[in-house]
Amino acid sequence: xxxxxxxxxxxxxxxxxxxxxxxxLVLASLEAETGKPVADLFxxxxxxxxxxxxxxALTRKNPPSAEELVGLYEKNGARIFDRSLWRKxxxxxxxxxxxSADGLVEVLKEYLIDASLSxxxxxxxxxxxxxxxxxxxxxxxxxxxxxxxxETHDFPIWEVGRATSAAPTYFEPYKLTxxxxxxxxxxxxxxxxxxxxxxxxxxxxSMGRTPSDIVMLSIGTGxxxxxxxxxxxxxxxxxxxxxxxxxxxxxxxxDTVHYQTSQILSGDSYLRIQGKLTDVMDDMDDxxxxxxxxLRVFAERLVRDHSKDLKRIAKRLVTPATKTAGx
Numbered sequence: 612x613x614x615x616x617x618x619x620x621x622x623x624x625x626x627x628x629x630x631x632x633x634x635x636l637v638l639a640s641l642e643a644e645t646g647k648p649v650a651d652l653f654x655x656x657x658x659x660x661x662x663x664x665x666x667x668a669l670t671r672k673n674p675p676s677a678e679e680l681v682g683l684y685e686k687n688g689a690r691i692f693d694r695s696l697w698r699k700x701x702x703x704x705x706x707x708x709x710x711s712a713d714g715l716v717e718v719l720k721e722y723l724i725d726a727s728l729s730x731x732x733x734x735x736x737x738x739x740x741x742x743x744x745x746x747x748x749x750x751x752x753x754x755x756x757x758x759x760x761x762e763t764h765d766f767p768i769w770e771v772g773r774a775t776s777a778a779p780t781y782f783e784p785y786k787l788t789x790x791x792x793x794x795x796x797x798x799x800x801x802x803x804x805x806x807x808x809x810x811x812x813x814x815x816x817s818m819g820r821t822p823s824d825i826v827m828l829s830i831g832t833g834x835x836x837x838x839x840x841x842x843x844x845x846x847x848x849x850x851x852x853x854x855x856x857x858x859x860x861x862x863x864x865x866d867t868v869h870y871q872t873s874q875i876l877s878g879d880s881y882l883r884i885q886g887k888l889t890d891v892m893d894d895m896d897d898x899x900x901x902x903x904x905x906l907r908v909f910a911e912r913l914v915r916d917h918s919k920d921l922k923r924i925a926k927r928l929v930t931p932a933t934k935t936a937g938x
Contacts, residue, residue, distance in 0.1 A: 618826040618880070619815055620928055622653040623808040624662025625865055626801035627832025628778065628895025629692065630888075631661030632684035632903065634830040636910035637884055637921075638669070638677035641828075644925045650674055650733040652928045653828075657811035659800040661832065661895075663737035663775035664719065667768045670735045670752070671726040683722055685907075688898030690714040709896070712773065712782045719769040728755035729765045736814060738800025738807050739774045742784055747803055748795060749810070750775070762791045775800050781896060806831065806865035808872045808883075822875050826927050829872065831885035833909065835862045835893045882924045886913050 624634050638649055645652060649669040658666030668680055693714045728735075731752035741748040750771045754764035766789060774785045774797035788794040804810050808829045815825055869883050891905045914921065 617930065618927065619655070619818075619820045619824050620653045621808075621811045621815060621825060621827040622649065622656045622666075623806070623811050623827060623829040624656070624658035624665050625807075625829075625831045626658075626660030626662050626776075626778075626799065626805045626861065628661055628776075628781075629684055629688050629898045629902070630832035630893075630895060630906060631665060632681060632688075632906045633832050633910040633913065634662060634665060634884075635677055635680045635684065636907065637830050637914055638665070639681060640914045641921060641925060642677050644921065645929050647929065648674060649677060653733060655734045655736070655811060655815060657736040657738075657807045657814070658775070659738045659804055659807045660776045660778065662807070662830075663739075663800065664722075664772045666735050666737060667728075667731075667772055668722050670731045670733045671723060671768060672730045672732060674732070675722065680722070683718065684898075685903055687714075687718045687721075688903060691718055692896040692898045708783050709781050712777075712785075715776065715782065716769070716773060719772045723767075723769040723772055726768050727765055728752050728768055728771060729761060730768075731755070736807070736810065737771050737775045738804045738810060739771075739777075739797040740800060740802050742796040742798060744795070747800070748774075748797060751814075763789055763793060765790065774798075778895065801861045801864075804864065804868075805861035806868040809868050812872060812875060822877070822880075825876060826880050826924065827872070827876060827882070828924055828928075829869070829881070829883045829885075831865060831869075831883065833886060833888040833891065833893065833906075834866070835888060837893060879923070880927075882917075882920050884913055884917055884921075886916070 642648060656666045656670050665680060668675060691714050692710055728750060735752045737750040739748040751764065754760040766787065770787055774787055776799060777785045777797060778799040784796045784798045786794060786796055808827065873881055891909050892902045
């Protein structure tokens with residue numbers, strides 16, 4: 612008898628600020644369907660920005676459930692995106708970031724506790740971008756665990772969360788210093804991989820996996836629907852383009868990566884949960900109770916609309932290795 616290995620199971624989580632409530636609720640539904648925590652359902656969890664925070668929380672030692680992580684957004688969104696009176700002054704965003712990171716750091720320390728990347732119970736990758744090196748920066752638990760690379764790749768996961776979520780114009784870049792003394796000025800991984808599915812796929816293939824071995828669940832945080840009128844855009848200068856260009860870039864990257872991934876993986880091995888943000892504000896920092904409620908309704912509708920697909924992929928995630936006669 613020979614074992615036929617289970618597929619290599621990947622979870623990919625997009626960035627999107629407060630809209631991280633959406634993948635949290637989708638994952639809560641998946642945990643309820645399977646009766647298993649996310650860390651037991653996947654072999655690799657990859658996330659960007661708010662998706663990176665979820666990835667770190669769900670794979671840390673003694674992880675919270677996805678349902679508990681819903682509270683990160685519903686109960687703490689206003690703490691994360693809190694603006695002082697000074698920062699609300701007209702023209703202030705042109706001089707400095709929109710938000711202090713104090714509230715964000717407090718919430719990260721509460722949900723990510725004192726764990727290190729090397730403590731991850733499932734392989735995890737979180738994206739960021741190094742400004743001084745002008746290159747993508749990947750936090751990988753495999754490198755954090757490896758004695759040969761741990762000095763340069765193991766960090767407290769709250770700091771990893773702070774780095775991956777340092778969205779330009781919203782929060783200051785994060786200065787991260789490792790055990791080796793090397794330092795990096797890091798910003799949100801969404802500047803190059805808001806949808807990190809291809810990063811995950813490349814990692815799996817570098818480990819010797821082929822597309823036929825892989826099952827991937829990719830969860831978005833909602834597609835922008837507000838159009839930008841040509842008449843408005845032609846008159847914009849540097850200041851007016853600063854914030855819209857971030858959303859345009861992240862949205863375009865996410866859609867492009869979805870197309871590319873869907874061409875590599877077969878239909879029954881790849882599921883993308885995503886929807887258009889109708890009746891919901893697409894701002895990544897709108898933590899008003901009205902918008903939080905609207906995001907919950909949006910996520911619940913996504914789960915209903917994809918219920919058959921979620922049940923199908925849930926079976927593939929929990930099916931044990933099978934045996935065939937022969938050797």
